[in-house]
Amino acid sequence: MRTCGDCTACCEGWLHDESLEMEAGKPCQHCTSGGCAIYDNRPEEPCRTFRCEWLKNEEGFDDEMRPDRCGAILITDRPFKQWDVIRVIPVGVSVPNPTLSKVMHHAAETAKPLMWTERRPDFADHPMEVSVGSAGPEEFTIQMKWDMRPEDVWSYSNPANG
Numbered sequence: 001m002r003t004c005g006d007c008t009a010c011c012e013g014w015l016h017d018e019s020l021e022m023e024a025g026k027p028c029q030h031c032t033s034g035g036c037a038i039y040d041n042r043p044e045e046p047c048r049t050f051r052c053e054w055l056k057n058e059e060g061f062d063d064e065m066r067p068d069r070c071g072a073i074l075i076t077d078r079p080f081k082q083w084d085v086i087r088v089i090p091v092g093v094s095v096p097n098p099t100l101s102k103v104m105h106h107a108a109e110t111a112k113p114l115m116w117t118e119r120r121p122d123f124a125d126h127p128m129e130v131s132v133g134s135a136g137p138e139e140f141t142i143q144m145k146w147d148m149r150p151e152d153v154w155s156y157s158n159p160a161n162g
C-alpha cells in the first residue's frame with residue numbers, strides 16, 4: 001500500500017480548511033519542513049481521514065503523479081451534485097500541462113467527469129478566487145458552467161498527511 005513519503009502537499013495550503021486556518025498561500029500552522037509538528041496528535045478530521053487519489057489509486061496513477069512531483073492534488077471522494085468527479089487542485093498557480101494531460105487521459109478511460117482549478121498569480125491576496133475548467137459529459141460541463149457556486153469549488157476542503 002502506498003504511503004505519503006516526503007509529500008506534504010495537502011498540508012501546505014493548496015487545499016482550503018477553515019479549522020486549520022489553511023488556504024492558498026497559507027500552510028497549516030503545524031506544517032514544518034520536517035513534516036507535521038503535531039503528527040501524533042493531529043486531528044481526526046481532516047488530517048487522519050484524508051487520502052488523495054494518488055495515495056489510493058496505485059493502478060491508476062504512477063509514482064510521478066505524487067502531488068509534490070506532479071504539481072497537483074487529485075481528489076475523488078467529494079462529488080459535485082450527482083457527479084462522481086475527479087478534482088484536480090494545483091500545487092501552485094496552475095496544474096502543469098503534462099499532469100493535466102495524464103488526468104484527462106485517465107478520466108476519459110474511466111468515463112469520469114473532470115474539473116480543475118487555476119488560481120490568480122497573486123493568490124496569496126485572493127486565496128478563494130479561482131477559475132474552473134471541466135471536461136466530460138456535455139450535461140456535466142453545462143452544469144459546471146451555469147450551476148456551480150463558490151462552495152462547490154471549495155467543498156474539497158480537507159487536508160492531511162495520511
Ligand code: SF4
Pocket residue numbers: 003004007008009010011050051052053054055066067068073160161162
Ligand atoms: S495524502 Fe497529502 S501528503 Fe499524502 S500523498 Fe496525498 S497530497 Fe501528499
Ligand code: SF4
Pocket residue numbers: 010011020028029030031032035036037038039042043047159160161
Ligand atoms: S497533518 Fe494536519 S495538522 Fe499536521 S500539518 Fe498536515 S494539515 Fe496540519
